[in-house]
Amino acid sequence: MTTQHRQLLETAVGAFVQTTGIPARVREQAGTTVEVEMGDRKHRFPVAIRTVDRFATPAALAAQSQGSGAPQLLVAPYISQEIAEGCRQLGQSFIDTAGNAYIEAPGVFIRVLGQTRPAGFREHSFRALSAAGLKLTFALLCQPKLLDANYRTIADTAGVALGTVSVDMKDMESRGFYNLRTKGKRRLLAPERMLEEWVSHYPITLRPKLILGRFRAEPERLQKLDLKKVGAYWSGEPAADRLTQYLKAAQFTIYAGQPIAKLVAAGRMQADVNGNVEILEKFWNSPAEALHEGALPEVVPPILVYADLLATHDSRNAEAAQMIYERHIATAFRD
Numbered sequence: 001m002t003t004q005h006r007q008l009l010e011t012a013v014g015a016f017v018q019t020t021g022i023p024a025r026v027r028e029q030a031g032t033t034v035e036v037e038m039g040d041r042k043h044r045f046p047v048a049i050r051t052v053d054r055f056a057t058p059a060a061l062a063a064q065s066q067g068s069g070a071p072q073l074l075v076a077p078y079i080s081q082e083i084a085e086g087c088r089q090l091g092q093s094f095i096d097t098a099g100n101a102y103i104e105a106p107g108v109f110i111r112v113l114g115q116t117r118p119a120g121f122r123e124h125s126f127r128a129l130s131a132a133g134l135k136l137t138f139a140l141l142c143q144p145k146l147l148d149a150n151y152r153t154i155a156d157t158a159g160v161a162l163g164t165v166s167v168d169m170k171d172m173e174s175r176g177f178y179n180l181r182t183k184g185k186r187r188l189l190a191p192e193r194m195l196e197e198w199v200s201h202y203p204i205t206l207r208p209k210l211i212l213g214r215f216r217a218e219p220e221r222l223q224k225l226d227l228k229k230v231g232a233y234w235s236g237e238p239a240a241d242r243l244t245q246y247l248k249a250a251q252f253t254i255y256a257g258q259p260i261a262k263l264v265a266a267g268r269m270q271a272d273v274n275g276n277v278e279i280l281e282k283f284w285n286s287p288a289e290a291l292h293e294g295a296l297p298e299v300v301p302p303i304l305v306y307a308d309l310l311a312t313h314d315s316r317n318a319e320a321a322q323m324i325y326e327r328h329i330a331t332a333f334r335d
Contacts, residue, residue, distance in 0.1 A: 008049055008076075011097045013095070015096070019101070022036060043108050045072070047073050048072040050196065058074050059090060063325040071092075074093065076097075078096050078097065079094055079100050100112055100115045128171040131209055135283055135284065138158070141194060142303055195303065198303075199306065210281040216275035217270070221268060230263045232255065235304055237250060238253070243324055254277065255281070256282060305321075
């Protein structure tokens with residue numbers, strides 16, 4: 001645990017004690033936990049310390065916890081009331097340095113909201129979180145073996161400048177996302193944490209730059225579209241339907257190359273700012289099925305489906321995202 005994370009944890013636990021009056025302390029036996037004392041019982045919660053205060057962070061953590069069967073206590077600098085409500089819907093317990101808390105477990109229910117943002121609070125800025133850096137991170141998460149390629153190949157696959165690879169790889173290495181192993185080979189060290197960071201920043205930093213238009217079309221006609229003919233891919237709800245058979249799509253997300261005239265004509269789409277179809281620019285160079293082994297031909301890599309679902313803040317979409325994480329993402333990371 002870094003010194004910064006240790007300070008964040010101690011501050012959050014102290015704020016929790018102050019706002020709730022409930023004894024709590026940090027324990028180090030067999031991993032870092034927060035021990036909360038309720039009457040004559042002591043409850044211990046493994047911690048997940050995160051510095052990003054966006055909804056996608058707890059949503060991603062909840063998805064990962066569901067897959068592992070070990071729910072964690074999110075410890076963050078600050079959780080707004082909107083994000084706190086999202087945590088409650090997901091069943092994701094948290095504490096922050098302002099004294100906000102939501103912990104729900106057998107024998108425990110604690111809810112403190114509305115504490116103001118701590119003085120001096122700021123988010124950290126890292127080079128790899130720029131729009132170009134997020135393209136690079138996406139390619140590496142989809143295809144971890146790409147780390148062993150030369151920088152020119154990495155740049156071409158991710159669709160970024162060669163200089164971006166050199167600078168952003170140093171940023172990621174300094175933050176412990178990957179390192180060099182024997183014979184100069186690189187390997188990912190924290191793909192889950194890397195994914196959480198990417199999912200949190202993608203909807204705000206990169207995704208808005210990719211929007212080509214919003215349209216309205218008949219769902220039945222959309223479902224019959226042959227996207228491969230127009231070089232496009234499903235994401236969001238229709239992709240989740242294909243990957244999990246859990247959702248019936250109401251909103252249709254498509255990533256396509258420009259121009260999109262053939263796609264719009266094939267779907268008989270009409271421009272509508274409130275429409276049920278959103279078309280975004282495909283931001284990677286390789287075919288989706290080449291970037292992610294086992295990907296469906298008309299579906300973007302599962303990591304992007306996962307991010308687009310979590311960005312909707314819809315609880316049913318979050319459930320589908322959890323399924324995709326466990327079936328298509330976590331297994332690839334373990335491999």
